[in-house]
Amino acid sequence: MWPIIQIETFKIFKRPRTYIAFGAIAALILVIQMGLKIDGESYAAFLMKDINNTLIVDGKVLNGYLICYILLQLLLVHVPLLVALIAADMISGEANLGTLRLLLTTPYSRTQWVLAKFIAASFYTILLLIWLAFLALFLSMWIFGTDDLFLMKSNYVVLIEGQDVFWRYVGAFVFASFSLLTVTALGFLMSSLANNSIGPIVATISAIVFFTILSTLNIPLFSAIKPYLFTTHMNNWKEFFDIKVTESNEAITGSILNVAKIKNSIIVLVVHIILFVSASVWIVRKKDILS
């Protein structure tokens, strides 16, 4: 199966549209980094308006770790849309061009072709995430330096020591890879259902937007289904940046507040990936390629 994985990977990176996502991420990150470098202090002052009423915050709040967190908050919501551009075209694109028949008449089974395509799309997704990590984390660390992470959440503030931050980003990026692979698998499923390129891409993006809205609405009616939606779990990379405290409200270095939530989210996402890919295999195996 290795040769067809290589072929599919080659096909992905031969297309110019593949590089749109890399370019878009680079442009967005560089623009935000430039903005924060020039006028970051006023942004930080706006965020800390409430805190400054009570406390004096002394130190380098706007450092590379905080910039990376801000960037991930903004981008990890939108990167799935860029992933869908490629993943949702993997099978339907071949069907649209008429090359699917050719593929499926080779000695490799349909299951092998589908899995090879999924592995190639996953490789693209992981590469995109590594690119994001390189620009958002390492470039920010280089431009802004590092210090403690002073994280302002909606209802409270978490101050994580500088030496306790990097591993959390590693964990967050590994978690984000599961989130984006779920989107890849969804796009792949949509792709297996259609015979043109645009339909599955739009359907995947629509599904992500629809389920994201359901996940974010605090309406009791939707609360029952929320735990089963993959979009509810995709943003739980943030859990790596919440910390346990002792009885006397002293933060425990190296701890994560809700490890069970992270584990549960990974399980839900993996189950979604398996379901979507299995469904894709089943659909392609049953697909009529003669008509």
Place this chain on the structure above:
Amino acid sequence: MKFKSTIFIGILMCAQFLSNAQTNALVERVRLKLNTVNDYTAEGVMKTDVSFIKASLGKVKVYYKKPNLIKVKKDGGISLLPKGGVSITMNSLLSTDQYIAIEAGKQLYKGKTLDVIKLVPTDDKLDWVISTLWIDPVEALVYKTFTTTKDNGSFEIAMDYGAYTSYGLPSKIVFGFNTKDYKLPNGITLEFGDEAPISKQKAMKNKKGTIEIAYSSYIINKGVSSSLF
């Protein structure tokens, strides 16, 4: 001539009487003790306890220079300090003699009978409006203060003493202050669909915060550069 001398002596006596009415012997003893410290560099561990802040213990260095320069610096990293509160230490409070001292009885505090003395500043330029001191009359040590400032609210400072009692410097100091509500809109933090329960949100509001510094060592009167402040 005799008449003039009598008037002069009378004026001097009145001035002395007024002076005694405005100061207090115990406060003076405390002030003299603190005045032996021109500057210090202290090392310690700081603990922040504010309901809406999760922070770990951090090593800090505290720099003080007469009359009222004080700086708390975390040993690498971000530090949180009560706004305006740190500058209202005993050394800075009693660095001036522009106040009226009023005795307000005695109180039992941590097993010690302390004299309660209220200080009212006579200099309008001072940051504080009124300060209550709980002083041990035997050792001339201030164990607790409650100070109301012009711009930054009220602060309670509790002190424990150890190896540096002779200088009137505490081994542990706890700043107590009132915190205001903290809330950032979800649109800014992008934390949608993950609301904390109302009970938890209420628990985080209107609570008293404390910042505690446990000092491990002091370097006293060895000089501190003004550039540090």
